[in-house]
Amino acid sequence: MNLANRLTIARICMLPFFILFMELGGFYNSVLALAVFCAASITDMLDGQIARRSKTITSLGIFLDPIADKMLISAAFIYFVNIPMLGIAAWMVIIIIAREFIITGLRSIAAARNIMIPADKSGKCKTVSQIVVIIVIMVILIAREALFEFTGLTPDTLRLYDFGSYTALSLIMEKMPFWTTFVAIMLTVYSGVKYILRYRKLFSENG
Known part of the structure; x- marks a missing residue:
C-alpha cells in the first residue's frame, strides 16, 4: 500500500476519535477534537498531492x-445540529449530505x-469552505x-450576563455559525449543480 492510501486510511481511523472527543465535550476534549480534525484535514490535502x-x-x-x-465532514455537521446555540438547522446538513x-x-x-x-475548482472550493467553517465553529465552541x-461560569449563569445584541461576542457566538x-x-449547491450540468449526458441511456 502506498503512502497516499495510508494517509487516507489514517484519516478514516481518526473519525472515531473526533466523534469521541466531541461527545465527551468540555474545553480540553474540544481542543483535542479540533486537533484531530485539523490533522485529518491535512492528510486530505497531502494524500492527493503525494x-x-x-x-x-x-x-x-x-x-x-x-x-x-464525506465521513469526516458529515459527522462534524451532524454533531453541530445537536448543539442549539449554533443555530445550524437540520435542512442545512441534509443539503450538504444530499x-x-x-x-x-x-x-x-x-x-x-x-x-x-476529476475534482474541479468548484469542488475543491466547496471542500475547503466546509473545512474552514467546521474549524471556525469548533473554535467558537472552544x-x-x-x-x-x-471563569467559573456555567451555561445557566452565562445567560444572566447581558453582552448586548450587537457586541462582537454576541455576533460571533450566535450569528457566525449559521451564516x-x-x-x-x-x-x-453551486458545485453540485455544476457537476450535474457538465455530466448530465451520463443520466441518459445513450449518453
Missing part, C-alpha cells in the same frame, strides 16, 4: 479519498462507463468552553 507527484494514483485511493472526506450522495452516484455511473470525473473552564454554514451550502 499520489499525483509520485504517480501512485490507484483505484483504492480514488474510491477511499472522497468517502473519507449533494455528496448525488455526486457520488454520478461518479459511480461514470465509472461504470470507464469515465473518470471559546465558549474556555469561559466555563476558566458561515450558509455560505458553505451555497458553494456546495
Whole structure:
C-alpha cells in the first residue's frame, strides 16, 4: 500500500476519535477534537498531492479519498445540529449530505462507463469552505468552553450576563455559525449543480 492510501486510511481511523472527543465535550476534549480534525484535514490535502507527484494514483485511493472526506465532514455537521446555540438547522446538513450522495452516484455511473470525473475548482472550493467553517465553529465552541473552564461560569449563569445584541461576542457566538454554514451550502449547491450540468449526458441511456 502506498503512502497516499495510508494517509487516507489514517484519516478514516481518526473519525472515531473526533466523534469521541466531541461527545465527551468540555474545553480540553474540544481542543483535542479540533486537533484531530485539523490533522485529518491535512492528510486530505497531502494524500492527493503525494499520489499525483509520485504517480501512485490507484483505484483504492480514488474510491477511499472522497468517502473519507464525506465521513469526516458529515459527522462534524451532524454533531453541530445537536448543539442549539449554533443555530445550524437540520435542512442545512441534509443539503450538504444530499449533494455528496448525488455526486457520488454520478461518479459511480461514470465509472461504470470507464469515465473518470476529476475534482474541479468548484469542488475543491466547496471542500475547503466546509473545512474552514467546521474549524471556525469548533473554535467558537472552544471559546465558549474556555469561559466555563476558566471563569467559573456555567451555561445557566452565562445567560444572566447581558453582552448586548450587537457586541462582537454576541455576533460571533450566535450569528457566525449559521451564516458561515450558509455560505458553505451555497458553494456546495453551486458545485453540485455544476457537476450535474457538465455530466448530465451520463443520466441518459445513450449518453
